[in-house]
Amino acid sequence: MNLMLKKFAIVLVALLVLPTVLTACSSDSADTAKDYVEAILNGNTDDAQKLACDSYQDATAALVETNNSLVGENAAIRNVDLKYDIGKAGNDEEVIVTGAYDVVELNEQGRAVADSEDEYELAASTRDKRDLNRNGDDMDKINTRLVLEMREQDGDWCVLDAKGGYFSPDLELEEGEIEPAESEATEEATEEATPEAEATETE
Numbered sequence: 001m002n003l004m005l006k007k008f009a010i011v012l013v014a015l016l017v018l019p020t021v022l023t024a025c026s027s028d029s030a031d032t033a034k035d036y037v038e039a040i041l042n043g044n045t046d047d048a049q050k051l052a053c054d055s056y057q058d059a060t061a062a063l064v065e066t067n068n069s070l071v072g073e074n075a076a077i078r079n080v081d082l083k084y085d086i087g088k089a090g091n092d093e094e095v096i097v098t099g100a101y102d103v104v105e106l107n108e109q110g111r112a113v114a115d116s117e118d119e120y121e122l123a124a125s126t127r128d129k130r131d132l133n134r135n136g137d138d139m140d141k142i143n144t145r146l147v148l149e150m151r152e153q154d155g156d157w158c159v160l161d162a163k164g165g166y167f168s169p170d171l172e173l174e175e176g177e178i179e180p181a182e183s184e185a186t187e188e189a190t191e192e193a194t195p196e197a198e199a200t201e202t203e
Helices: 002-026 028-041 045-050 054-071 180-193 195-202
Strands: 075-087 091-105 118-122 146-153 156-164
Touching: 028 045, 028 054, 028 075, 028 091, 028 146, 028 156, 045 054, 054 075, 054 156
Parallel strands: none
Antiparallel strands: 075 091, 091 118, 091 146, 146 156
């Protein structure tokens, strides 16, 4: 009986420990992705490049520069609340970043100006309140999720590519939507063909 209980205890411990081990292993790429994104948001090129694969060094420096230009002078990123999920079916080679952070104005002492927070949301569908697609409509929906492609080299993970986020948001229109220029042209053509328009021309 004691032997049976011991075997049961060993199996129970194994079942409890196994998920923890699997979670630790699968989170390695997400941990690297987190450190990489934080380095970019902090404007730290050296730290970001240490986490980038050899082929992605120059692109990483460009991402930091792009982020710095988006933030602008006398401003900083605060209240970072991001979530890092590995790809479907436990795909460690893809990390999807969602959540939000604020860009705040800084005063001469380097402190955040009250009520100056401007939220940047990373999501599969969020309002284009900055009109990034430049169509004059800030109610469009765009995809601002950040997707990192990861590679494992010599037991360590590195970032091979980064797409999306506010570095390169997905600005494609929803399916079935018409480009603004095409829509305007269609409206003008319709107006010209109406009886009212013809009557005006006759007069």
